[in-house]
Amino acid sequence: MTEGRDMLRSEHSGANDAGVFRSHPATISRSVSAPLLMLVVGLGLPGTVAADQAPVQTSATAAPVASGQAGIVARGKYLADIGDCAACHTASNGPKFAGGQYMETPFGPLSTPNITPDKATGIGDMTDDQFYRVLHEGIGKNGEHLYPAMPYPWYTKVTRDDVLAIKAYLFSLAPVHAPRKPSHIRFPFNIRAGLGVWDTLFLNVGTFKPDPKASPEVNRGAYLVQGLGHCGECHNSSRLLGNAQIAGRLQGGQIENWYAPNLTSDVHTGIGKYTDQQLVTYLKTGTDPAMGVAAGPMAQTVHESLHNLTDADLQDIVAYLKSTPAEASYHPSIRSAFTGSYPQGEEAYLTFCASCHQPDGKGLAGAVPALAGNGTVMGKGPETVIRVVLGGIEAQGSYAPMPAIGVGMTDQQVADVTNYVRQAWGNAAPPTAGGGEVGKLRNDTHTMLNFTRPGGCPELVQPALAKAIGDKSNGIGDALRGVTPANMFQTISAIIPKIREAVPGVQQADIVNGLTIAYCPVVAADTVPEAQKRTQLDEFANLVYSQLVGNDQQ
Numbered sequence: 001m002t003e004g005r006d007m008l009r010s011e012h013s014g015a016n017d018a019g020v021f022r023s024h025p026a027t028i029s030r031s032v033s034a035p036l037l038m039l040v041v042g043l044g045l046p047g048t049v050a051a052d053q054a055p056v057q058t059s060a061t062a063a064p065v066a067s068g069q070a071g072i073v074a075r076g077k078y079l080a081d082i083g084d085c086a087a088c089h090t091a092s093n094g095p096k097f098a099g100g101q102y103m104e105t106p107f108g109p110l111s112t113p114n115i116t117p118d119k120a121t122g123i124g125d126m127t128d129d130q131f132y133r134v135l136h137e138g139i140g141k142n143g144e145h146l147y148p149a150m151p152y153p154w155y156t157k158v159t160r161d162d163v164l165a166i167k168a169y170l171f172s173l174a175p176v177h178a179p180r181k182p183s184h185i186r187f188p189f190n191i192r193a194g195l196g197v198w199d200t201l202f203l204n205v206g207t208f209k210p211d212p213k214a215s216p217e218v219n220r221g222a223y224l225v226q227g228l229g230h231c232g233e234c235h236n237s238s239r240l241l242g243n244a245q246i247a248g249r250l251q252g253g254q255i256e257n258w259y260a261p262n263l264t265s266d267v268h269t270g271i272g273k274y275t276d277q278q279l280v281t282y283l284k285t286g287t288d289p290a291m292g293v294a295a296g297p298m299a300q301t302v303h304e305s306l307h308n309l310t311d312a313d314l315q316d317i318v319a320y321l322k323s324t325p326a327e328a329s330y331h332p333s334i335r336s337a338f339t340g341s342y343p344q345g346e347e348a349y350l351t352f353c354a355s356c357h358q359p360d361g362k363g364l365a366g367a368v369p370a371l372a373g374n375g376t377v378m379g380k381g382p383e384t385v386i387r388v389v390l391g392g393i394e395a396q397g398s399y400a401p402m403p404a405i406g407v408g409m410t411d412q413q414v415a416d417v418t419n420y421v422r423q424a425w426g427n428a429a430p431p432t433a434g435g436g437e438v439g440k441l442r443n444d445t446h447t448m449l450n451f452t453r454p455g456g457c458p459e460l461v462q463p464a465l466a467k468a469i470g471d472k473s474n475g476i477g478d479a480l481r482g483v484t485p486a487n488m489f490q491t492i493s494a495i496i497p498k499i500r501e502a503v504p505g506v507q508q509a510d511i512v513n514g515l516t517i518a519y520c521p522v523v524a525a526d527t528v529p530e531a532q533k534r535t536q537l538d539e540f541a542n543l544v545y546s547q548l549v550g551n552d553q554q
Contacts, residue, residue: 069168076169079162082313083155083228084305088112093459097170098122098178103149104256107189110149111181118175123167131167132160137205147185154230157208157223214323221320224313234260234297237329250321252329252380257444258296259381266326268428269378279318280311287397292369292376294396295388329380332428338420345420348413352405353421361425366398367549372425382433385418386441392449392538395512400545403538404450407531411435411442448520449541451534457520465514468502476502480519485536492543508548516541 080086089112091100099114117124123131126141133139138152146152155163183190208227210219225231237251252262252269262270271279278288286294286302294302306314337344350359357363361372371377376384392404406414412435419431446452460466469476476498483491492515499511519540523533 069172072165072168073172074169075162076165076167076172078308079166079228080169081305081308082224083166083230084301085115085166087300087304089115092455095176095178097173098176100178100181102181105147105149105185108183108185110147110183110185113180114176114178115170116173116176116178117171118177121177121179122175123170124175126167128164128167132163135163136160136207138203151230151233153203154227154233156203156205157227159207162228215319217316217319218323219320220313221316221318224317225320229317231263235263249327250324251327254381254383255297257383257441258387259376259379259383260298261375261379262327262329263321264324264327265322266328268332269329269380270326271321271375272326273373274375276315276318276322279321280314283314283317284309284311285397287369287399289365289370290373292371292374293393293399295376295384295393299393299396330430334423334428335431338423338431343420343424345416345418346424348409348417349420349424352409352413353417356400356402361421367400369399371421372427374427377421378427378429380430382418382422382430382437383441385422386414386433386438387445389414389418390438390442390450391445391447394449394516395509395541395545397509399509401449401512401516401538401541403542404447404534406438406442407450407534411438414438414442448517449534449537451524451530451537457524458517460514460517462510462514464503465499465506465510468499469514469518471502474498474502477518480515481522483519483522483540485539488540488543489547492540492547496544496547508545511548512541512545515544 086096088101088103089097089099091098094100095116097115099112101112102109103112114122116122119125126134130141134141134146134150135152135155135158137156138146138148138150140146208223211222214222232250234255235250235252237253250263253260264270265272267273274282274288274290278290282288282291282294283302283306285307286299293299309317356368357371358368361370363370386406388402389406389409390404391406393402395401409417415433415435415438418433418438421427422429422433423431446454448458460469468474469480472478476495479491479495495515496511499515500506516537520537523537523540526533526536528536
């Protein structure tokens with residue numbers, strides 16, 4: 001490669017538990033309309049059967065790694081983390097990579113397959129050439145065209161060595177017997193032969209070619225962004241017939257009722273106003289004082305994928321993004337309705353938001369993100385702002401959890417406050433939110449914090465925290481089950497030291513989110529009205545956060 005630095009290096013980084021609960025499958029709607037995270041949907045695997053005929057069984061222990069293969073397997077794991085294969089191929093409460101999720105596409109629900117090395121229901125009998133062809137050409141084991149919900153238009157850029165390293169990692173795992181659930185693709189899209197036309201129109205087969213005029217760092221970043229990272233799957237501006245490759249490169253776009261912001265070097269609507277370190281910090285942690293807090297699919301991408309990347313790879317991604325031509329998503333302008341003595345939406349903001357985000361939109365340093373200059377707030381579309389207001393957001397980094405404040409607001413109030421924050425303090429983003437749009441998004445926004453999550457309270461999947469809370473000898477579980485509004489403060493004060501003793505080094509946000517998840521079933525079982533349950537859960541989460549911050553500052 002060039003100048004002593006391998007553009008295609010794939011350094012292994014130990015994966016840490018980043019998120020404390022796994023998103024519900026219904027929230028993972030990727031690709032044919034798009035996010036940033038999936039590996040192999042539609043591998044052409046055997047066993048399309050009804051869900052009640054598809055028992056999931058771990059059929060064996062993991063195969064021993066052959067001598068000399070350990071490095072390749074470790075590299076494959078790292079590459080699978082970049083592609084975030086587990087996000088689509090791991091069902092809620094299911095074995096890792098055993099499939100079983102449904103991806104919502106414009107053409108109907110598409111099930112995700114098992115990519116463990118089970119020979120009957122997974123990929124255990126795939127050859128190297130067959131596996132490579134899946135990622136490189138979108139052609140399944142038996143020669144069938146795959147649905148572009150599997151982002152092979154991006155993975156075609158990945159080198160054969162990297163593809164086979166991923167295969168080596170997957171084949172090192174324990175096989176899981178998990179027949180694929182039936183997809184429900186509507187006619188005529190359920191006829192795979194027609195997918196060949198799509199490939200002819202949109203698929204440009206070919207491994208990534210480095211730009212001889214670019215630095216090794218920029219080329220490495222381009223390889224990651226354009227290949228396994230498939231960032232444009234969400235961040236490109238439009239998707240004709242499900243294609244994101246040829247549409248407005250990285251200018252931002254709508255993805256399943258969220259808005260993925262502009263990633264070009266544009267100073268106002270893109271990332272040009274942020275320093276390299278701010279961007280690296282945001283990609284690594286999902287938070288940065290200048291950029292705010294990641295939400296929706298991006299938060300999941302950080303927790304399950306970007307969090308595991310080396311700093312060098314993150315720096316290279318930033319170097320590439322900063323090198324892209326500046327492309328504005330919109331032309332900033334201030335509308336007269338949002339200026340003057342009584343700007344539209346200001347009353348709703350002061351009533352519902354200003355106590356935390358402050359009247360000047362600057363938030364509270366390290367605790368509540370600023371809205372002034374916030375890249376998410378300034379995106380072309382208002383969807384993400386609306387959904388955060390309606391659904392709340394979990395604690396991240398040093399930042400407090402945000403309650404689902406929109407539950408107590410009318411659709412028009414949510415629209416007004418959204419437009420206000422997108423116009424105020426120099427943000428100058430299009431004030432396009434309306435009450436009708438809010439109503440539609442309200443019906444699609446189901447979270448633990450607004451108490452409408454499908455399946456009820458989420459599973460606590462961070463092993464150390466789950467073990468500590470479930471350990472009967474320390475009394476944490478019993479204490480949580482006994483929490484009432486009257487004893488909440490005292491009980492939390494007693495629980496926090498026990499958690500820190502049981503899980504040394506546990507992160508502040510993980511304690512907040514973990515205890516809130518563990519307390520959720522207690523609130524759900526209460527007989528009080530739903531509104532009171534939400535209030536009680538919000539109060540609990542914020543008291544945990546407040547006590548942690550207070551203890552750390554003492």
